[in-house]
Structure formats: structure tokens, C-alpha cells
Amino acid sequence: xxxxxxxxxxxxxxxxxxxxxxxxxxxxxxxxxxxxxxxxxxxxxxxxxxxxxxxxxxxxxxxxxxxxxxxxxxxxxxxxxxxxxxxxxxxxxxxxxxxxxxxxxxxxxxxxxxxxxxxxxxxxxxxxxxxxxxxxxxxxxxxxxxxxxxxxxxxxxxxxxxxxxxxxxxxxxxxxxxxxxxxxxxxxxxxxxxxxxxxxxxxxxxxxxxxxxxxxxxxxxxxxxxxxxxxxxxxxxxxxxxxxxxxxxxxxxxxxxxxxxxxxxxxxx
Amino acid sequence: xxxxxxxxxxxxxxxxxxxxxxxxxxxxxxxxxxxxxxxxxxxxxxxxxxxxxxxxxxxxxxxxxxxxxxxxxxxxxxxxxxxxxxxxxxxxxxxxxxxxxxxxxxxxxxxxxxxxxxxxxxxxxxxxxxxxxxxxxxxxxxxxxxxxxxxxxxxxxxxxxxxxxxxxxxxxxxxxxxxxxxxxxxxxxxxxxxxxxxxxxxxxxxxxxxxxxxxxxxxxxxxxxxxxxxxxxxxxxxxxxxxxxxxxxxxxxxxxxxxxxxxxxxxxxxxxxxxxxxxxxxxxxxxxxxxxxxxxxxxxxxxxxxxxxxxxxxxxxxxxxxxxxxxxxxxxxxxxxxxxxxxxxxxxxxxxxxxxxxxxxxxxxxxxxxxxxxxxxxxxxxxxxxxxxxxxxxxxxxxxxxxxxxxxxxxx
Numbered sequence: 001x002x003x004x005x006x007x008x009x010x011x012x013x014x015x016x017x018x019x020x021x022x023x024x025x026x027x028x029x030x031x032x033x034x035x036x037x038x039x040x041x042x043x044x045x046x047x048x049x050x051x052x053x054x055x056x057x058x059x060x061x062x063x064x065x066x067x068x069x070x071x072x073x074x075x076x077x078x079x080x081x082x083x084x085x086x087x088x089x090x091x092x093x094x095x096x097x098x099x100x101x102x103x104x105x106x107x108x109x110x111x112x113x114x115x116x117x118x119x120x121x122x123x124x125x126x127x128x129x130x131x132x133x134x135x136x137x138x139x140x141x142x143x144x145x146x147x148x149x150x151x152x153x154x155x156x157x158x159x160x161x162x163x164x165x166x167x168x169x170x171x172x173x174x175x176x177x178x179x180x181x182x183x184x185x186x187x188x189x190x191x192x193x194x195x196x197x198x199x200x201x202x203x204x205x206x207x208x209x210x211x212x213x214x215x216x217x218x219x220x221x222x223x224x225x226x227x228x229x230x231x232x233x234x235x236x237x238x239x240x241x242x243x244x245x246x247x248x249x250x251x252x253x254x255x256x257x258x259x260x261x262x263x264x265x266x267x268x269x
Numbered sequence: 270x271x272x273x274x275x276x277x278x279x280x281x282x283x284x285x286x287x288x289x290x291x292x293x294x295x296x297x298x299x300x301x302x303x304x305x306x307x308x309x310x311x312x313x314x315x316x317x318x319x320x321x322x323x324x325x326x327x328x329x330x331x332x333x334x335x336x337x338x339x340x341x342x343x344x345x346x347x348x349x350x351x352x353x354x355x356x357x358x359x360x361x362x363x364x365x366x367x368x369x370x371x372x373x374x375x376x377x378x379x380x381x382x383x384x385x386x387x388x389x390x391x392x393x394x395x396x397x398x399x400x401x402x403x404x405x406x407x408x409x410x411x412x413x414x415x416x417x418x419x420x421x422x423x424x425x426x427x428x429x430x431x432x433x434x435x436x437x438x439x440x441x442x443x444x445x446x447x448x449x450x451x452x453x454x455x456x457x458x459x460x461x462x463x464x465x466x467x468x469x470x471x472x473x474x475x476x477x478x479x480x481x482x483x484x485x486x487x488x489x490x491x492x493x494x495x496x497x498x499x500x501x502x503x504x505x506x507x508x509x510x511x512x513x514x515x516x517x518x519x520x521x522x523x524x525x526x527x528x529x530x531x532x533x534x535x536x537x538x539x540x541x542x543x544x545x546x547x548x549x550x551x552x553x554x555x556x557x558x559x560x561x562x563x564x565x566x567x568x569x570x571x572x573x574x575x576x577x578x579x580x581x582x583x584x585x586x587x588x589x590x591x592x593x594x595x596x597x598x599x600x601x602x603x604x605x606x607x608x609x610x611x612x613x614x615x616x617x618x619x620x621x622x623x624x625x626x627x628x629x630x631x632x633x634x635x636x637x638x639x640x641x642x643x644x645x646x647x648x649x650x651x652x653x654x655x656x657x658x659x660x661x662x663x664x665x666x667x668x669x670x671x672x673x674x675x676x677x678x679x680x681x
Binding site: 080084094095096097098099100101105109110111112114118119120121122123125126127129130133 | 482485486489490491540543544545546548549551552554555556558559560562563564565623624
């Protein structure tokens, strides 16, 4: 999967991203890319800069330095609207769902099907429900009833609704921040299956996780950050779990197989 | 609607038809999802008690007409309060703004000798301006609405006294054969065929909505409520409405202010349930941050809702002035604000935002006004009336809280 994806232009490519908050250099010269039909895991210990990177990509903070390429074209991302207009969706840990609205209401929140257009348009509930059911079925999300309030769903179902919402529009790249952090075993499996289905549909998926088991289960490539710098990007099949932990904690400073530094790519004896 | 391919054994499978619907309703009741049931039960109990203690006067046609006249004013204010509560905000100025706008209307109508429509427009615009000011202040400076409207409660009271001037009371002109006067809002009655025609219009609206939805959902292959249920519900509402119109018609008839109030409820309910703007209000009340991230202009919606609430308060105040045929220094004070909030809450609107409906304001105002009216019939002392009203409000909110607690544990 990853080699096939490598040959195409990345959906989103970042080069030389730096960000400073007062005396803290949060990110230094970070590069990152994601291809269509690929799951990239973004890993790193606390304070590595994962959240800052995500917030820069979703336009919450502008980067101090660096360039963005979207499907090979240079673009600027300075506001959340820039990011969503390109087709980048982010599912944060707090999910941002309205507990009092039903599943259909949440899936279409802020982009309800209505006639005429505009805030006073009358919503077409039948159309929205039909489309919601179709999307959930396509992604094999199991929800007992799309007309019950979100509050009555399980954690995994809520996460699935949040992820499904991120692909309701024309989004091509989806960032998932710790999607399995609060979930049980079966629910985690459900959400990871959903991530794989997004990949099959050709989305670029970026998953931020502390859970190494999840990372190895779904990721094609793994990008490791440490103290605001990128340690390296590795093929998930060619890197071991201990090695990854070593890279995250600084016990290892580099590893054979770093795609960005092919010159060093000689395995240690 | 089930989107499961393989069935999850924990999910109770929905049976089709009436039996399945009833089973589902029973299950929801057991889990505490009681909807309007406690209010309806409470209302029946209140009517029974007052009907007996007043020796049949309470539900007599004369008193029912009075009740409808009393309802429309505070009910209109209460619709605005529902909108505010849906956002999870509070507006303590709902009462005093109704008085202020009525005073402006009276000054324009009587002191400045302008025609009634101009005066009513002036009162309405005063409400709009007050709402715009408060909404701006709350959203621009991020001050809790409780504090801003608490300041407003005092400030607008001062303005009300200032507007009324040293005399303190303005009497509105009585009915005039040639032109419309403000007191006609509560002095106009529809009788006979006209009254039943209005009732038929209302019933057509009540029946048509669910039937159209039923057809559209059926055509799209979505789950539907059994048609029998839709018909039975419409039938029950129909019998009640026709009985009420029959009673009202045997006295003075159906009042214009009541018709305006019901029309307002139908219109506002449509906006809340069917338009994107309404969905935005519920979304902000449910999770303002989620709404913001979904691209909803949260602060603008908040401001608009404060404008709507104050404008509705203005209408309520002017209806009240029309009924009392005067505006004085105590207009919109005392129990007006508390009754408007109580009506919204008794009808099942949550104080924490995101839950409730405009129909709740209707049911709530019927309950609150029935209690107040019934106690007047029994000529109770104000001291006793205040204590009973407080007790009823506390009981209603407690029933709601206890039932919702049951709901939380069953995850609904």
C-alpha cells in the first residue's frame, strides 16, 4: 500500500514547519506528508508537538515558517476556513458533538440540506436521514437508530459518528486525535475498522495515538516527533514496537529505513 | 430506523405497527422519557380541583374566556423566554421590557396622539432595540446574560418610570367604530362560524404536518409512526379544541389575542423545528463549542435570539396593556417575569439549554395561568397565592428533575 501511494503526489505535504510560543520552540523544521488511500500515524511523547502540528494544519494557529502543498500546489493555511476549504477535517478528542441532537442532526450540523439556501431555509429531514443512513451503512457504522439523541450512544458509536461526520463533505484528509483513547476493546476494534474503510475509500487518514497496538494495526507509515523535531518516518511493517518507543523517548536517535534520509538507510549489523 | 446489518442483541428490535409503537412508548415511559405527560396530568388535576372548589365556575364559559385573555400576554413573553432558555441563557428583563414597551406604545398612542398601528410599531421597535443592545453587550464583551439582564432589570425599570412621566398612568382609548385602537387586540372576539373556521384551520395544520411527513418518509422507505397513532392524536386534539371553542363561543367567543398567540406559537415552532436557524439554536444550547466548530455563527445567533425575545416581550406587554386598557408604573413587574419563566420550565424546557419547545410554553402558560385564575376565583389572599405558586413551580421542576434522573441512568 505505502509504496504504491508513494509514487503519486501526496494529498497534503508540509515542509520546514516551525512554530514558536514565547520562549518555547514548539516545532522546528518539521516535514510531513499524507497520500490518498494511506493511514499515517503521528506519534510522539507528551510535548513532542503533535497537537501543535495538527492545530497548524487545521488553521487554528498559523505557522511561523514553512510551506504547505495541497495535491502538489502551494497553498496557505492561516485560518480554520482555509483548512476546511481545502478538504481537511479534524476530529478532536472531545468529538464536538451536540448531545441533545440526534445522529442525523449531528452528521449534518452546520451544513443541513435546506431549501432555500441560507439560515432560514427549511430542512429536508427525509433527504438528510436517507443520506445519513447511506453513509453509516457504507462505513459499516452500527447505530441502532439514527433518530435518537447522541447522548444515548456508546463511546465507540459517538466516535464513529464524529468520524463519519468528518467525511460527510468533500473532505480528502481526515485527522483523528486519539480516536481510541477512551474506548473499550470491542469499540476500539470498530473505530479502527472504520479507519481502514476510510483508507479503502481513498481518504488520507492521519491518526494521532499513544497506543502502539492501534498504531501498528492500522498505520501504513509512522511519523515520529520528539521535542518539536521530526525524528523520522518509517514503514510500519519494517519497524518494531520497541524501536518506536526508543525513538519517541530519545533512547534511539535514528533508525534504518527512515524514508526522508535514504543516505542513512543502512541497517546496523 | 435501523442501520445495522447484523443485529446487536442489546438493541431492542423495533416491532412494526401499532403494537410495536405502544410497546416502544411503554418502554420510554419506564425509562423516564415522559415527554409532556406530567404537565398534562398536572393540568387535569388542577382543573378538577378548581372546578370542584369554585363550584363549577372555573370551567364555565365566562371564566374560560377570561383565562384565554390572561394567557395570551404572559404566554407571548414566555415564547421568547423558551428561545433564550434553549440557548442555555437567561433573560431577566422579559417582564420589565414588556412594561417598558407598553409604556412607549401608550405614550405614542395617547400623549403624542398617533394612530394605534404606529404606536404598536413604536413599542415593537423599542423591544427590538433593547434586545439588540443586550445581545450586543452579552456577546461583544462576553458577560454572562444573567448579569447583563440583571442590570437591565433595574435600568429599564428606571426608563419605564421616566417614559410614563409624573402622572404614572396612561389610559388607552376605548373601542372606536371607525378605526382600530390598541384595546381592540383583546376586545375583538370571533363567534359562530368564524370561531369554528379558525378551529378547523388549526386542526388542519395539526393533522396535515404529520400526514405529509408520513407520506414523504414512507415514500423514501424510512420508518414511520403508525398512521393510526397520528389519527388518534389528531382526534384527541380535535375533540379538545372543538370543546374549547364551543365553550368560548357560548360566552363572548374566541379572542383575537388568543388567535395571535396561537399563530405565534405555530410560526415559532416551525422556525425552531424545521429551519436551519432553529437547528442552530438547539445546537448552541447543546454544545456551543461544537456549534462554533461546525461553522455556526454562534454570537450572531445569540444576538438574534435576544432581539427576538425582547421583541416578543414587547408584544406580550402591549397585549397586556390592551387587556387592562391602561399602562401604569407597575406594568411588567411583580409576577410577570417569574410566570413567563415558570411557564417555560413547567412545560419542560430545560434551564441548561438545548431541550424544550414552544408548545411547552403553551402548556406551561395554561397551567400557570389556571392556577393564578383559580386562586383569584377562590379570593385567596396574595400571601397564600404567592406561596402556592412557588410550591407548584418547585413541584414541577422537581418532577422533571427526578424523571430525568431516571432517564440518565437508562442512558437516554
